[in-house]
Amino acid sequence: MNGVVKRLENLLAWLALTRPDVVCLQELKATQEAFPADALRAAGYHAVWRGQRSWNGVAILARTPPILTRNALPGDAPGAPARYI
16 A cells, blocks of 8 residues: 555655655545644645545645645536545
């Protein structure tokens, strides 16, 4: 199994090594509540995310706080896959 929670150690190591300003993640495979925001904040990254189980979920990590303006497309049905922020 993979996903942002299972691969957090790898992600944190990569962030420390490369120190990008912005990172976009897809297929988080984690619920909204399970997203590791605290660990990422401790590594110097703010995040906006839309979590969902299974193959869905997206996030943007940034050194300065990103502003979430939309987390779904107009007309999306309730419960649509979390694939957009």
